[in-house]
Amino acid sequence: MAGLAGTGSNPDVDLLYDINGLAKDAPQWFDRGMEFVGEWGLLAAMVLLVVWCWWSVRRRGGEDAASSVAALVWAPLAAAVAVLVNVPIRGFVERPRPFVAHEDLDVLIGGKTDYSFVSDHATLTMAMGVGLFVANRKFGLVGIGIALLEGFCRVYMGVHYPTDVIGGFALGTAVVLLLSPLAMALLTPVVQAVERSERVGWVIRARGSAGGQGRVIPGAQVEAEPEERDLAA
Structure with a gap:
């Protein structure tokens, strides 16, 4: 099915040239920056965003802390599953890389000898972005924005067709949403067990966070409220 590479004029190739053409007009330092951002930078930013979301959920606590952390755990796991699913698809x-059929592209990074459809980078980042959205909408919207930027970078660098990126977005989203009910059913009890642990419970909920204040500490004396002392008197 190598015919997907595209020959002649079609919207996929036209958009490839439009976006990659920006690299030809940009200064070299900007292209080097886009190369780093598109290959490693945005992936690192997504990981940091997941950690930041975990820290926020952990500090806030609440009754849904365990389910939120379980959803956060599912985000990178879903990304890994999506990349594995992509192996037989590729x-x-x-589908050859676009620079194989279109030698006049400005390719910013070399050494790409594997197939092009679908983009692993687009799949990874969108899976983690949608997974974040399941756990926390605010962080999830930022994550999806990072994924969209990653897709743009892959085309800008000349290593993927736009449809490679769109396919990656679809694959990552599908894996997260279709397997989410099963994943949450399996992960939530595990996270709840960790939350109850004296040693590692801090991973799920910070001490003194909302939802953890109602726990009774053995041997601790609780001072009565003023109204209760008056009634007792």
Whole structure:
């Protein structure tokens, strides 16, 4: 099915040239920055965003802390599952990289000898972005924005067609949403067990956070409220 590579004029190739053409007009320092951002920078930013979301959920606490952390755990796991699902897809489609069929592209990074459809980077970042959205909408919107920027960078660098990126977005989103009910059913009890642990419970909920204040500490004396002391008198 290598025919997906595209020959002649079509919207996929036209958009590829439009976006990659920006790299030809940009200064070299900007292209080097886009190369780093598109290959590693945005992936690192997504990981940091997941950690930041975990820290926020952990400090806030609440009754849904365990389910929120379980959803956060699912985000990187879903990304890994989506990349594994992509292995047979790439082998079946066998779409060459765009610079194989279009030698006049400005390719910012070399060494890409594997197939092009679908983009692993787009799949990873969108899976984590949608997974974050399941856990926390505010962080999830930022994550989806990072994924969209990652897709743009892959086309800008000349290593993927736009449809490679769109396919990655679809694959990452599908894996997260379709497997989310099963994943949450399996992960939530595990996270709740961790939350009850004296040693590692801090991973789920910070001490003194909302929802953790109602726990009774053995041997601790609780001072009565003023109204209760008056009634007792």
